[in-house]
Each structure stands twice: as C-alpha cells, then as structure tokens.
Amino acid sequence: MGFTIQRSFGVAALAATTLVLAACGSSAAEDTATADSGSGDTQTLVFASIPSEESQSLQQEYQLIAEVIEKETGNKVEFQNATDYAAVIEAQRAGKVQIAAYGPFSYVTAKDTGVETTPIASLVDAPDETPGYQSYAIVKSGSPIRSLADYRGKTICFVDPGSTSGYLYPSAGLEEAGIDPATDVTPVFAGGHDASVLAVMSGQCDAGFAYDSMVDQTMVSKGQIKPGDLDVLWKSETIAGSPVAISDSLSPELREQITSIFQTILNRPALVEKGYCTDEASCKLPENTDFGYVAVDDASFDGVRKVCEITQAEACKS
Structure with a gap:
C-alpha cells in the first residue's frame, strides 16, 4: 500500500x-x-x-x-x-x-x-x-530504542496533529519522559495509523505511535505485518472511544x-x-x-x- x-x-x-x-x-x-x-x-x-x-x-x-x-x-x-x-x-x-x-x-x-x-x-x-482504546509507542523488533526516553534525537512517526492516540497522548507521554515532541525529536506526520506503522517497519521513522488494535489486530489480519514485527515500548492510559x-x-x-x-x-x-x-x-x-x-x-x-x-x-x- x-x-x-x-x-x-x-x-x-x-x-x-x-x-x-x-x-x-x-x-x-x-x-x-x-x-x-x-x-x-x-x-x-x-x-x-x-x-x-x-x-x-x-x-x-x-x-x-x-x-x-x-x-x-x-x-x-x-x-x-x-x-x-x-x-x-x-x-x-x-x-x-x-x-x-x-x-x-x-x-x-x-x-x-x-x-x-x-x-x-x-x-x-x-x-x-465502555468505549476505549490505547496509544502504543512502537519500534521495529530488535531496535536499540527501548523506551520513550530513547526517542530523543530520533525521527518519530506521529499520525496527525489532530489524532488522539497518534499525537495528543504520545505528546503527553513524551513530555512526561522529559522529551519535547516539537524540538527533541524530528516529527513526521504519516497521515494514518497504518501509515505510521509501515513507516516504522520500512525504516523511514526510527519509532512511532499508533492505536492498539491497528498494531495488534487490523494490520496483522490483513497480512501487512506479522506478530513479532514490532515491539511495543509504551501504552497510554485508556482513551475514550x-x-x-x-x-x-x-x-x-x-x-x-x-x-x-x-x-x-x-x-x-x-x-x-x-x-x-x-x-x-x-x-x-x-x-x-x-x-x-x-x-x-x-x-x-x-x-x-x-x-x-x-x-x-x-x-x-x-
């Protein structure tokens, strides 16, 4: 795709x-x-x-x-x-x-x-x-990036400036980890959750964010990724559906x-x-x-x- x-x-x-x-x-x-x-x-x-x-x-x-x-x-x-x-x-x-x-x-x-x-x-x-889901911080399996703190200085895939699980909650998570999402990383807006995942998989982004079921279910069921392709480093609190x-x-x-x-x-x-x-x-x-x-x-x-x-x-x- x-x-x-x-x-x-x-x-x-x-x-x-x-x-x-x-x-x-x-x-x-x-x-x-x-x-x-x-x-x-x-x-x-x-x-x-x-x-x-x-x-x-x-x-x-x-x-x-x-x-x-x-x-x-x-x-x-x-x-x-x-x-x-x-x-x-x-x-x-x-x-x-x-x-x-x-x-x-x-x-x-x-x-x-x-x-x-x-x-x-x-x-x-x-x-x-109760309607709800989570934001995931993701990296390609085997990446040396192991936490949100390791995002500093990296190219990071977000979804869209208006995305809850693809930008707002990730921004809050990064700030809690001492990372300014505007200045401490090179932000890339992929446009969609699946696009964010694919950009991480292809190496266009060092790490990124996407919502839980896109990573766990949707893209796996479509054969776009396989179980184990990605490591989830962080999960947000539950977000309203x-x-x-x-x-x-x-x-x-x-x-x-x-x-x-x-x-x-x-x-x-x-x-x-x-x-x-x-x-x-x-x-x-x-x-x-x-x-x-x-x-x-x-x-x-x-x-x-x-x-x-x-x-x-x-x-x-x-």
Whole structure:
C-alpha cells in the first residue's frame, strides 16, 4: 500500500496545511441542497471520516453503515475520506458534513472551537463495554530504542496533529519522559495509523505511535505485518472511544432518527434481526468490532480535555 508522509518542522507549519475534503466538490454541494427550507436537513447526508487506513479500505468499512442509514431514513448517504483530521472539523463547521467519524481529540477540538455537533455513539466489542482504546509507542523488533526516553534525537512517526492516540497522548507521554515532541525529536506526520506503522517497519521513522488494535489486530489480519514485527515500548492510559457526531443543524426529527440507528440498529445482533446481515460474522463494521455502536455523550470526552489541562501539551494549544 502506498502512502505519503509529511515531515513537520513545528506547529506553525501545521497551521498552514491546506484543508481539503473530497466530499466538498460541486456534486456533493449540489446534492446536499436542503430538502426542507425550514431545517438543515439535506437530500444527501455526507458522512466523513478522519483518516485511519487506505481510502478504499476505509470506505468499505463504512459501507454497511451507509446502507442502513439510507434505508432507515430515506436519505442518500455519501461517504467521503478526508485528507486530514482538520478537514473533517472544518467541513462540519462549514455545514458540508452532516455525520462525522472523529477521533476523541479531533471531536473535542471541533466541539470546543464552536463546531455545532453532538457525539452519539462509539464502537465496542461487547454491549456492556465502555468505549476505549490505547496509544502504543512502537519500534521495529530488535531496535536499540527501548523506551520513550530513547526517542530523543530520533525521527518519530506521529499520525496527525489532530489524532488522539497518534499525537495528543504520545505528546503527553513524551513530555512526561522529559522529551519535547516539537524540538527533541524530528516529527513526521504519516497521515494514518497504518501509515505510521509501515513507516516504522520500512525504516523511514526510527519509532512511532499508533492505536492498539491497528498494531495488534487490523494490520496483522490483513497480512501487512506479522506478530513479532514490532515491539511495543509504551501504552497510554485508556482513551475514550472515537465518536460518531452529527450536525446540530439537522432537524430534531432526523437527529433523533440517526441517533437511534447508531444506538439500537448498528450492532451485530440487531443487524441480523433486521435482515441487514445473514449472520453476525457477515456484518462488516469498522475496526472489525465484535459488537457495534453504543451511546456516548460529550462528557465522555472530558478525560481528553483533562489531559490537555494537566499537560498543557502543544497539541492542545495548536
């Protein structure tokens, strides 16, 4: 799989990154003309996701979700991949995205900078599970780098400035180890968690960060890496699960309908019961989750806000 990594020489350079979302082309804009002039409802619901894997793979991950939303609401759903995390935030701010799959930090950034959006659901592997995951610090097996303190002076792969497990928590971890993530390492932003892993594997980065299941499950199951290829040197505390958030500009009726779809239908047992899948094994949901979505609210992400408050991490300030 090909990918492009972006070397960064400081936070100021990141602010200049052009924000582009493929969904915001003329056809999408035309399709999302309001169907009801009295509300923000649209004929086409644009569903955008932060980058995580290669575009084709990510679109397939959300195909069943789009189909269910289309059938249940009667609205067309157009899934779009963003070029970076900030693109999703700015597209939803501009009203060009109605449903967004965020990371926890990118959601907090969106909400706390005035994007009118509400989190409704996160993925879990069991119905009684609290949504959450961890950030991993990774090196190629056999690397002389054995701790975060050894990252000093090295080329380090992060995911994106708006990534929770690919930048915020790693930045906090590095700072706790006495490493300034902006000046004590050469940061590289790979764009996706899988791209970060592959850059470490290829030697483009001396070490890096990615979220747990990408390292432990997803890339192994796809044959992109083998068990034992990577050493995990550090694990973050548990991070709130990545949310799906919907635009507050939609009518209360449509918001309630979409919320109900995620919280009551988009899980393996319900999808089988309603005939969307022949059996639970055939239900294709993001991250190969064993269950599906459960409800979350804004307070679920106060832990991310607390990390920013305590650490004053540069990622939070930018």
